[in-house]
Amino acid sequence: TPLAKKVYALLDTVPRGKMTPYKALALAAGTKAYRAIGQIMKNNPNAPATPCHRVVSTKGTLGGFMGKTDIKTLQKKIDLLKTEGIEVKNNRILNFNRILHSFS
DNA sequence: TATTTGACCAAGA
């Protein structure tokens, strides 16, 4: 889908160890449809190839991973993030404000 | 074409 292409392109610019909220990602893609971002991820099994694990809610919570919201799946996302140096505790990202990525 | 659905968000209560 057209929006998805932009989103994926932007995701590639998010460096390892940093994250972006759904909102910022959507706005950077030129739309206000932050809700649509999640839909795109769900339907596109580009799973960990494009770093969808670096996308989070503005509150610093994880949202979901690979179409699911259950704790087990989220834990995988957490582990994956940990390998990039991002710690998640009690469904909250530590140093959230420090690792936010801003698009040019 | 019309309706429904969210991996959302911000503001109230």
Add this chain to the structure above:
DNA sequence: ATCTTGGCCAAAT
């Protein structure tokens, strides 16, 4: 702190 409400808009049905 938690819960509800209303708004949002692309994609999927």
